[in-house]
Amino acid sequence: INSALNYGYALLLSTINKEVINNGYLTQLGLHHKNEFNEFNLSCDLMEPFRVLIDNFVYYNQERKFDLDYKLDIVSILNNTYKYNNKNYTLKDIIKLFVKNTLEAANNLSNYVGFVYYEE
Numbered sequence: 001i002n003s004a005l006n007y008g009y010a011l012l013l014s015t016i017n018k019e020v021i022n023n024g025y026l027t028q029l030g031l032h033h034k035n036e037f038n039e040f041n042l043s044c045d046l047m048e049p050f051r052v053l054i055d056n057f058v059y060y061n062q063e064r065k066f067d068l069d070y071k072l073d074i075v076s077i078l079n080n081t082y083k084y085n086n087k088n089y090t091l092k093d094i095i096k097l098f099v100k101n102t103l104e105a106a107n108n109l110s111n112y113v114g115f116v117y118y119e120e
Contacts, residue, residue: 001058003066008054008074009047015078015092016043016050019099046099053077053091 020043057077064070077091084094 001062004058004061004070004074005054007066007071008058008077009051011075011078012047012050012054012095013043015095016047016099019096020046020103023100023103025103046102049098050091050095 025042054074054077057074061070061073079090079092081088081090082094083089084097089097
């Protein structure tokens, strides 16, 4: 179970890393994750809403052997279709849109004056 979760999370993290970099941001500078030894703090923040998809798959497949077919099934989660903003997209496309939208919102902090908490 742990190996399957780690594998699935690694796939999510790498997919999100790619989108963070494609949008011109550093993966190291997180919003909530702030570990100086984690090179992917921002990506870890952004992957949180998607972890449940991996958790759910692993939970319902706990009796299966963690082999090549299992890994391919986890990879196929990225190609599954889900509803996002009232439209159907593959998970890869949802991640792309989500990362872009979230980073644009975070970059436009003037809309959130008084709402954003700053640590000093």
